[in-house]
Amino acid sequence: xxxxxxxxxxxxxxxxxxxxxxxxxxxxxxxxxxxxxxxxxxxxxxxxxxxxxxxxxxxxxxxxxxxxxxxxxxxxxxxxxxxxxxxxxxxxxxxxxxxxxxxxxxxxxxxxxxxxxxxxxxxxxxxxxxxxxxxxxxxxxxxxxxxxxxxxxxxxxxxxxxxxxxxxxxxxxxxxxxxxxxxxxxxxxxxxxxxxxxxxxxxxxxxxxxxxxxxxxxxxxxxxxxxxxxxxxxxxxxxxxxxxxxxxxxxxxxxxxxxxxxxxxxxxxxxxxxxxxxxxxxxxxxxxxxxxxxxxxxxxxxxxxxxxxxxxxxxxxxxxxxxxxxxxxxxxxxxxxxxxxxxxxxxxxxxxxx
Amino acid sequence: xxxxxxxxxxxxxxxxxxxxxxxxxxxxxxxxxxxxxxxxxxxxxxxxxxxxxxxxxxxxxxxxxxxxxxxxxxxxxxxxxxxxxxxxxxxxxxxxxxxxxxxxxxxxxxxxxxxxxxxxxxxxxxxxxxxxxxxxxxxxxxxxxxxxxxxxxxxxxxxxxxxxxxxxxxxxxxxxxxxxxxxxxxxxxxxxxxxxxxxxxxxxxxxxxxxxxxxxxxxxxxxxxxxxxxxxxxxxxxxxxxxxxxxxxxxxxxxxxxxxxxxxxxxxxxxxxxxxxxxxxxxxxxxxxxxxxxxxxxxxxxx
Numbered sequence: 001x002x003x004x005x006x007x008x009x010x011x012x013x014x015x016x017x018x019x020x021x022x023x024x025x026x027x028x029x030x031x032x033x034x035x036x037x038x039x040x041x042x043x044x045x046x047x048x049x050x051x052x053x054x055x056x057x058x059x060x061x062x063x064x065x066x067x068x069x070x071x072x073x074x075x076x077x078x079x080x081x082x083x084x085x086x087x088x089x090x091x092x093x094x095x096x097x098x099x100x101x102x103x104x105x106x107x108x109x110x111x112x113x114x115x116x117x118x119x120x121x122x123x124x125x126x127x128x129x130x131x132x133x134x135x136x137x138x139x140x141x142x143x144x145x146x147x148x149x150x151x152x153x154x155x156x157x158x159x160x161x162x163x164x165x166x167x168x169x170x171x172x173x174x175x176x177x178x179x180x181x182x183x184x185x186x187x188x189x190x191x192x193x194x195x196x197x198x199x200x201x202x203x204x205x206x207x208x209x210x211x212x213x214x215x216x217x218x219x220x221x222x223x224x225x226x227x228x229x230x231x232x233x234x235x236x237x238x239x240x241x242x243x244x245x246x247x248x249x250x251x252x253x254x255x256x257x258x259x260x261x262x263x264x265x266x267x268x269x270x271x272x273x274x275x276x277x278x279x280x281x282x283x284x285x286x287x288x289x290x291x292x293x294x295x296x297x298x299x300x301x302x303x304x305x306x307x308x309x310x311x312x313x314x315x316x317x318x319x320x321x322x323x324x325x326x327x328x329x330x331x332x333x334x335x336x337x338x339x340x341x342x343x344x345x346x347x348x349x350x351x352x353x354x
Numbered sequence: 355x356x357x358x359x360x361x362x363x364x365x366x367x368x369x370x371x372x373x374x375x376x377x378x379x380x381x382x383x384x385x386x387x388x389x390x391x392x393x394x395x396x397x398x399x400x401x402x403x404x405x406x407x408x409x410x411x412x413x414x415x416x417x418x419x420x421x422x423x424x425x426x427x428x429x430x431x432x433x434x435x436x437x438x439x440x441x442x443x444x445x446x447x448x449x450x451x452x453x454x455x456x457x458x459x460x461x462x463x464x465x466x467x468x469x470x471x472x473x474x475x476x477x478x479x480x481x482x483x484x485x486x487x488x489x490x491x492x493x494x495x496x497x498x499x500x501x502x503x504x505x506x507x508x509x510x511x512x513x514x515x516x517x518x519x520x521x522x523x524x525x526x527x528x529x530x531x532x533x534x535x536x537x538x539x540x541x542x543x544x545x546x547x548x549x550x551x552x553x554x555x556x557x558x559x560x561x562x563x564x565x566x567x568x569x570x571x572x573x574x575x576x577x578x579x580x581x582x583x584x585x586x587x588x589x590x591x592x593x594x595x596x597x598x599x600x601x602x603x604x605x606x607x608x609x610x611x612x613x614x615x616x617x618x619x620x621x622x623x624x625x626x627x628x629x630x631x632x633x634x635x636x637x638x639x640x641x642x643x644x645x646x647x648x649x650x651x652x653x654x655x656x657x
Contacts, residue, residue, distance in 0.1 A: 052550050073556035085551035089569040098565070099555035146555070 001028045002063040002076075002153035002186050004049065009058035011044050011210075018044045020210040022058075026188065026203075031180050033189045033197040035233070036207035042190045043158055045207070049188060050156050051075050062154065078147035079156040083163060084139045086131040086146075092118070093127040096145040117145045137168045144179070155180075155187040161196065173199060194234045198222065206230050228348040231277050231341060237305050239277045240315045243345065254340070257311030259290045261335050268353050273345040280305060282339025283317035285325070289334035294327050308333060388633070394626035401620065415627035424603060424611065425628065432608040435522060436586040442526050443582050444575070447533035454534070455541045465535070472531035480595035483524035487511055487596070511597050514604030521592050521605060529585060533578045540574030541567065576646040580639045587635060608632050 004026040011019035019041040026032045034042040047053040049060060051072035060067050067075045086095050094101075097114040118124045121141040131139055140160060147155055157176070161169045177200055180187055191197055197204045198218040206213045206221060206229075214226035225231035231239045244256040246269050253260035254276060285306060292308035292315075299305075304323035307316045310333055317333070325331065342351045398411035419425045450468065453459045471479070486494050487510040495507045511517045544566065552562050590609045593599060599606040599614065606614070609632060616625025 050550075050554065052553065072550075072554045077554070079551070079554050081547050081551060083545075083547060085545070085547040087548060087551070087566070087569075089572070098552075102556050102561055146551075150555070 001184060003028050004154055004186060005061040007059040009048065010056045011048060012056045018210050022212050024205055024212065024215060026186060029184045029186055031187045031200060031202045033191060033201040033204045034207060035191060035194060035197040035204050037192055040207040041210040042207050046156055046158055046188060046190045050077055050079050076152050077154045077156055078150045078152035079158065080143045080147050080160045082159045084143040086139055086142055088131055091128050091130055092123055092142050095142050096149055099150050113149055117149045121145050136164050137172060140164065140172055153186065155185050157187065157189040159190055176200065195236065206233060225350055227350060228343045235279060237280055237316045239279055241275050241277045242311065242313055243275050259311050261337050263337055270351055270353060275343045275345050277341040277343060278315055278335060279339055280316045280318035282336040283315055284334045285317045285319060285331050287332055289332040291330055292333045294325050294329045294331060297323060297325055297327060391626045391629055394623055395630050397623045399622035411623055415623045418624055419627060424606065428606050428608050428611045431518065432587060435607055436583050438522055439525055439586040440579055440582045443529045443533050444578055446530045447537050450530060450534040451537035451541055454538050468531045468534060471528045476591040477595060479528050480592045484596055487520055512601055514601055517597055517601060518605050521596055525589060525592055529582060533582060536578055537571055537574055540571035544570035573646055577643060580643040583639050584636050587632060
């Protein structure tokens with residue numbers, strides 16, 4: 001187990017800045033996800049941590065020691081690659097035991113360790129198969145086994161689920177979380193899938209164009225996003241954002257088009273223009289509020305997401321169970337002021353006003 | 355399902371029409387000569403009066419192979435020639451390919467330059483080397499004398515073993531580029547993430563070469579060895595231009611011998627028998643080649 005510190009990390013490819021002055025401290029045993037769309041620098045950051053790529057400037061510390069000059073192996077990190085990177089000509093057993101064979105460990109020690117790891121990952125029946133004779137999920141587990149056997153101080157995962165189908169992805173996600181609970185090894189996980197990040201992480205680092213947008217717990221990035229970008233990137237369905245203004249007549253309201261949402265007395269009115277973000281679970285469809293025409297009804301099982309045309313834009317509501325609403329029907333929309341998120345229209349940062 | 359079968363039958367029949375012309379051409383230019391050569395090898399062919407006379411000769415032509423020293427010597431030399439050529443070409447080509455795959459060697463310029471020997475017409479290449487080896491005016495003697503390595507001009511193509519090895523050098527020079535490109539393609543097919551994984555597993559440069567690079571180009575190696583063996587066995591143009599088998603028949607290899615027996619000595623049946631021995635050798639190599647090229651087992655699917 002180890003701590004990881006990234007200090008003022010920069011990475012330039014020619015003129016292009018892939019990673020821009022990132023600072024991050026990962027505590028012992030923590031599971032941290034680097035989240036962002038493609039091109040946000042998350043994989044570059046991971047590769048630099050692994051020692052597969054050099055930093056342009058900045059320092060990487062593992063367990064308080066600077067490791068910039070160390071190769072991948074000496075940093076004592078293990079990595080699970082997006083495409084697994086299994087050695088195609090080696091059996092499952094040889095793949096998992098490769099690092100030990102390189103270190104010339106005694107044969108029976110290698111055998112014992114490989115068997116233990118394989119049993120833990122339920123690979124013991126496939127020991128003599130080649131990677132191409134395994135399913136995607138099994139290949140994935142071999143890749144994890146190859147990392148686990150090294151007993152590294154940090155695990156690095158580079159979008160390890162992107163080649164799996166949806167069902168397997170969920171299963172493997174659970175397996176990785178269990179593995180982390182069992183071994184407690186500090187882990188850095190790269191993904192573009194916000195749901196994956198929310199369900200796995202102790203903390204999530206949201207990246208945007210090479211910069212760290214927010215670093216916080218899943219709860220924080222979901223309910224207290226640092227910016228409009230984070231708010232829209234995290235959460236299903238995507239947060240709806242409206243422009244509006246404060247009106248103070250008959251109590252304080254926030255006015256969006258013709259709709260006004262009452263605000264609590266304790267509300268602090270800012271002196272800049274603001275936009276408001278609304279999450280689906282704070283929107284109620286029914287008999288109170290403002291008229292809206294239903295545009296889209298999307299059942300997802302336990303909920304139905306109903307999108308309505310509202311105040312020149314659209315807002316999505318989360319309705320419990322299966323809804324029998326039909327497109328073009330008129331319904332009333334009520335917004336719970338507790339769930340509103342306010343953003344500075346210029347800087348796009350969130351403001352704590354409630 | 356009836357309609358599907360009917361549809362497939364129609365497709366199949368149409369397909370037969372499409373391949374028919376190609377099959378016809380192959381029968382004429384490949385199957386017929388092979389068959390004719392096989393028949394000729396059992397005949398005694400003589401020039402009688404205005405035409406040829408054919409006479410069944412049983413296995414006598416093949417028995418002659420064992421009786422005649424020259425065939426045994428040519429076979430031995432062909433094997434020597436092939437082994438040396440294959441080993442040298444593969445090793446040199448591997449070196450060249452590794453250099454071309456290195457970041458410093460990636461420029462297309464090097465690949466173009468590399469291809470020059472391969473692009474030369476075989477006879478042009480042979481003539482070029484004939485000039486290089488020329489005992490009086492050849493650049494090889496000039497260069498070696500200039501360097502002080504030799505005092506007297508060497509008659510490169512005048513001594514039995516030396517002549518054979520000098521032909522080998524010319525052949526290797528011409529063969530390396532193609533095999534190097536083949537191996538280069540193999541090297542570039544090895545995904546870079548395998549090297550990353552190996553580095554994380556603690557493999558140094560040599561271990562990466564042994565455990566990732568070499569296994570990764572194994573198939574390419576087999577293909578290169580087989581192709582190069584076939585090319586070495588059928589060498590003809592270099593011998594024809596450089597030595598015509600001299601000195602003292604010391605550069606007579608199988609293919610050249612077959613040609614000489616057939617068209618020079620007009621022992622057509624015997625020449626055909628030699629050609630068939632060569633054919634059998636190459637057929638075996640070709641089978642290995644096809645095996646090596648066979649697509650791998652399909653990947654298992656599912657969870």
